[in-house]
Amino acid sequence: MSEKCVELDKITRYKAxxxxxxxxxxxxxxxxxxxxxxAKKAELHRGGEK
Known part of the structure; x- marks a missing residue:
């Protein structure tokens, strides 16, 4: 998992x-x-696949 992805992984905390x-x-x-x-996480992953 990239650093940006880890940063965006606040999703779990917000869901809690x-x-x-x-x-x-x-x-x-x-x-x-x-x-x-x-959305940002999905965009990050789409950009990394190019």
């Missing part, structure tokens, strides 16, 4: 936070962060 948070706004924010990181 979702289970401890009750506020809708906080849950929406975490979901947005997770989606953004997943």
């Amino acid at each position: 936070m979702q289970s401890r948070v009750a506020g809708r706004l906080a849950l929406a924010g975490l979901a947005e962060l997770i989606a953004e990181l997943l």
